[in-house]
Amino acid sequence: MNRFAFLSFSLLASLAPCASAAHVKATLLVAGNDAALRLVHEPHWHTYWINPGDSGLATKIKPGKLEFPVPQRLVAGPLTSFGYEGTVLIPVELPPGTTQVTVNWLECAAICIPGKAELQARPGDPKKLAAARAGLPRQDNAAALSTSRRKDQVIVAIAGRHPLAEFFPAEPGAFEGTRGPVTVAPDRTEIFLSKGPGAPDLETLTGILIRPGQAVVWITTPVGTKSAGARNLLLAFLGGLLLNLMPCVFPILSIKVLGLVSASGQRSPHFHALAYTLGVVSSFLALAGGLLVARAVGASLGWGFQLQSPWVVGAMAALFIAIGLNLLGVFEVGTKLMSLGDKTGGGAFSSGVFAVVVAAPCTAPFMGAAVGWALTRPALEALAVFTSLGLGTAAPYALLASWPALLKRLPRPGAWMETLKRVLSIPMFTTAAWLIWVLWQIVAAPVGTDALWKIWSPEVVTQARASGKTTFVDFTAAWCLSCQVNERVVLSRPEIRAALEKGAAFKADWTDKNSIIEAELARHGRAGVPLYIVYPKGGEAVTLPEILTPNLVLETLGEKP
Amino acid sequence: MKTLIAAAILCLSALAHAAPELGKPAPDFTLNNQDGKPVKLSDARGKYVVLEWYNKDCPFVRKHYGSGNMQGLQKKYGAKGVVWYSIVSSHKGGEGYLTPAKAQKQMKSMSSNAILLDESGDVGHLYGAKTTPHMFIIDPKGTLIYMGGIDNVPSTDAADIKGAMNFVSLALDEAMANKPVTTPSSTPYGCSVKY
Numbered sequence: 026m027n028r029f030a031f032l033s034f035s036l037l038a039s040l041a042p043c044a045s046a047a048h049v050k051a052t053l054l055v056a057g058n059d060a061a062l063r064l065v066h067e068p069h070w071h072t073y074w075i076n077p078g079d080s081g082l083a084t085k086i087k088p089g090k091l092e093f094p095v096p097q098r099l100v101a102g103p104l105t106s107f108g109y110e111g112t113v114l115i116p117v118e119l120p121p122g123t124t125q126v127t128v129n130w131l132e133c134a135a136i137c138i139p140g141k142a143e144l145q146a147r148p149g150d151p152k153k154l155a156a157a158r159a160g161l162p163r164q165d166n167a168a169a170l171s172t173s174r175r176k177d178q179v180i181v182a183i184a185g186r187h188p189l190a191e192f193f194p195a196e197p198g199a200f201e202g203t204r205g206p207v208t209v210a211p212d213r214t215e216i217f218l219s220k221g222p223g224a225p226d227l228e229t230l231t232g233i234l235i236r237p238g239q240a241v242v243w244i245t246t247p248v249g250t251k252s253a254g255a256r257n258l259l260l261a262f263l264g265g266l267l268l269n270l271m272p273c274v275f276p277i278l279s280i281k282v283l284g285l286v287s288a289s290g291q292r293s294p295h296f297h298a299l300a301y302t303l304g305v306v307s308s309f310l311a312l313a314g315g316l317l318v319a320r321a322v323g324a325s326l327g328w329g330f331q332l333q334s335p336w337v338v339g340a341m342a343a344l345f346i347a348i349g350l351n352l353l354g355v356f357e358v359g360t361k362l363m364s365l366g367d368k369t370g371g372g373a374f375s376s377g378v379f380a381v382v383v384a385a386p387c388t389a390p391f392m393g394a395a396v397g398w399a400l401t402r403p404a405l406e407a408l409a410v411f412t413s414l415g416l417g418t419a420a421p422y423a424l425l426a427s428w429p430a431l432l433k434r435l436p437r438p439g440a441w442m443e444t445l446k447r448v449l450s451i452p453m454f455t456t457a458a459w460l461i462w463v464l465w466q467i468v469a470a471p472v473g474t475d476a477l478w479k480i481w482s483p484e485v486v487t488q489a490r491a492s493g494k495t496t497f498v499d500f501t502a503a504w505c506l507s508c509q510v511n512e513r514v515v516l517s518r519p520e521i522r523a524a525l526e527k528g529a530a531f532k533a534d535w536t537d538k539n540s541i542i543e544a545e546l547a548r549h550g551r552a553g554v555p556l557y558i559v560y561p562k563g564g565e566a567v568t569l570p571e572i573l574t575p576n577l578v579l580e581t582l583g584e585k586p
Numbered sequence: 587m588k589t590l591i592a593a594a595i596l597c598l599s600a601l602a603h604a605a606p607e608l609g610k611p612a613p614d615f616t617l618n619n620q621d622g623k624p625v626k627l628s629d630a631r632g633k634y635v636v637l638e639w640y641n642k643d644c645p646f647v648r649k650h651y652g653s654g655n656m657q658g659l660q661k662k663y664g665a666k667g668v669v670w671y672s673i674v675s676s677h678k679g680g681e682g683y684l685t686p687a688k689a690q691k692q693m694k695s696m697s698s699n700a701i702l703l704d705e706s707g708d709v710g711h712l713y714g715a716k717t718t719p720h721m722f723i724i725d726p727k728g729t730l731i732y733m734g735g736i737d738n739v740p741s742t743d744a745a746d747i748k749g750a751m752n753f754v755s756l757a758l759d760e761a762m763a764n765k766p767v768t769t770p771s772s773t774p775y776g777c778s779v780k781y
Contacts, residue, residue: 080717080778082740102707102781104716131645131742136681137777139645139742197740198773222714223608223733223771 049132051142053117054149060117061154062086062128062144064109069134071099071108076195076232078106078202082131082139084115089126092116092161095233095241096193098204105202106133107193114157162233165242170213171256172230172246175550177220178205179230179248187214188559188567188581191235199224206549208568211577258413265417297373298426304377306415312381313411316552317404342460349453377419477525481533483545490560495528495582500546500556503536508555515573524582528562606713608770612722612730615709617673617702620689625700630669632726634758639710639779640672640701641682641718642692645742646776650719651695653744656736660697663758670698675710680780682718707781717776721754725761732757734772 048070052063064072064084073081074096084091093115096107119126123146130140170182179200181192188209194200198221205217214236220226231245479485481498489496499516501508515521533542535554546556549568557569559581567581579585606613612635616626627635638656641647650656660670676683684692689701704710713722713733723732737750757767 080774080776082742082775101778103711104778104781106778129741133777135780136643137645221773222606224773 047132047140048134048138049130049140051128051130051140051144053126053128053144053146054114054154055119055146056149056151056154059149059151059154059158060089060119060123060146061149061157062091062115062117062126063112063149064115064130065112066110066132067134069110070132071097071106071110071134072113072130072132072140074107074109074193076107076193076197076199077131078108079104081106081108081133081137083197084128084130086117087127087129088120088123090118092118092158094157094161095235098191098202100203105204107202114153116154116158116161162241162243164245165240166244166246168234168236168242169244169246172248174226174248179218179220179227181216181218181230181234181244181246183214183216183234183236184212185214185236185239186211186577186580187236187239189237189561189564190214190216192216192218192232193235194218194230194232196227196231199227204565206566206568209577209581210570211574257410261410261413262417262420265414266420295427298423300373301377301426302416302419302423304374305381305419306377306412308378308381309411309415309418310408313408317407339464342457342464345453345457345460349450349457353447353450381415381418477522478530478532481531481542483541485529486531486560489529489531493562495562496560497525497528497530497582498533498556498558498560499531500533500535500542500551500554500558502534502554511555511557511573515575515578518575520584521575521578521582524579524584528582606722606730606733608730608733610730611728612724613712614728615712617704617709618686619700619702620684620686620693622686625671625702627671627724628728631728634663634668634726634761635724636663636668636670636754636758637713637722637724638670638672638698639715639718639720640674641676641777641780642684643681644718644777647682647718649742649744650736650747653747655744655747656719657695657697659752659755662755664697664699666762668758671700671702672696672698673702673704673709673715675704675707675715676780677707678705681777682780707779710779710781715779717774718779719776720774720779723754723757723761731761731767732770733774734769735774735776738772740773740775 048067049072050065052065054061054063062084066072073083075083075091075093077083078099094109094113096109099106099108099110117126125146126144128140128142128144132138132140168183170184172182173180183190186209188207190207191204200221201219203219205219207217208215218230227248229245230248231243234242234244478499481500486496486498499508499512501512503509516525533539533545535542535546546552546554549556549558549566555571557573557578559567559569561567561581561583569577569581612627614626614628616624619625642651647656664670674682674684674689683705684701684703686703689703693701702709709715713720717735719736721732721734721736722730725731732753734753736754737747737752739746739750753769753772756769760767
């Protein structure tokens, strides 16, 4: 140690009498053009990254520039810092000919002491210095698909499934230090960063992205607000298209096609198409408006809510039985219940409305995310998404109706229609049977719990997480079809049950309205079920997609699929 | 029962995302001072209040006390009727922890109105205090008008004070002149609060 450094240490010692010894040893190593600062920390002591996190101070060098390697998250109670423990080799860009540098750092354990040293260059191992430099994260802005802002969060989307992805933001004070929650889908992962209190909105996000199994990279990306909106509009349109294939909607579409066949030649098909589209879109808007009003008065309502009341379910079941019987020809409805062969646009309009009403139970599993997203957005944006959803739903029929050529390819009315009607009664009865099963679930049976699945509450999850267990939460409802499918096809597999048994598994049953579950769904940006959340050992929430696969669940639980 | 659980959740989430909001009423609290007397924040309604998170052994705090900078601010604004509380959220035995007797002794080298003892850390969590120092300013109506660091030069070197922009005096001067606060928040710097 040279005299100057010794002097500065003595000076520091006089400033900090309670901890006079330095707990970090700094050395400047040089080999050829390469240089690095070696910091050797005593056990429990650490120094800080470029962004120290919730507290601390970044290490500085003069002259030159420190090229920091990937930091660690250092958690102390509610506060999280970014820094280094043990021995760390920090590559340095030194101006040519530099032989002496001044290094300032803050070393902390339970207490903090400022450290300062004048360092003379010492010969280092060229291989170690080269390795340290090679280990630095490289710039790869393409690693982030998009970066968007939602309320007080910035969401970094990356390709692939990375339940253990992490992001270290470089801007001091911009974000909370704690590891943010992660949402995984089969081909996409979103990392949520919470804005620090009072921190300004960043235009550009810079930081280190960690994807276990892949190279660690630096990314610099503009924080978008618009692109995510356009993407969601497209997703909503596609979701609307998909709705036509749902068991609750497909029969209606079929009926409408029958209606088309009868109606062709009597009234302009464009007129029917337009009326139907208007019916669908205005129903979606009415529902969205209702949701927005509900949100405005402080209530948070879910999409599948029509099906939460036993009365509505019972009435729907009765309606579907009636439609089925009607299709079977048991009775005829002279007033054109389903606007079959209706001559006025009013019938097409009401068919559109009807299609939306019966589609509601199916939108919950498929559109939950978009609806949840829409409900957290300004009203105009939400309405745009719902319009897009409606347009998507109405598109196949509108296309068919406006394209007379396509229409002519449809078979002519005849005896086959009677057969088709009988066949179409099958999905009607199936739907009715399902509704009755749902009704029975609501009225008679609470969702069963077995030895593995415990009843959910925020407290038990906190306890399980505090005891260091990997925790799985299944937000489900008897009327939610995709919840049932996931539970039966994926979650009941022996290997998944075995993996869940190692940690804690909770079921939150939303079959009957429950404001605590609702609040929890809202906290995760959802308006409905299913919602699957995994809290890895000591980690933050990882949200799984609405359609589960065994591998995805196993991987998120930390098991090798 | 449901309401109780809901209230419990609200409390938990308040703890988890403790962050008072600028322009909103500052959360009220009561803490004992160095003489063991309870001090209620809202009792100072009608006056500006500065909350300063304090740890006598933290080098960042020592920077501002060793140089006399903090006492200077406390005296200057104390003369203008500003109430200044130095809050210790260190856990018992943690760095900077003060017993009432030690706090009384410490007060002799300070010019704030009181040292408030927050051994449980509850008030620290309520305000999301992260560092020592971490500064909050509340206006006479009880509204939070500033939160963040004491100035814009994060360091432990007292020589940096001279060239630094002091956000606390800036905010107080602007607010007292009925001007909008130009920098209502900044990144706090310092040692972690020893919860």
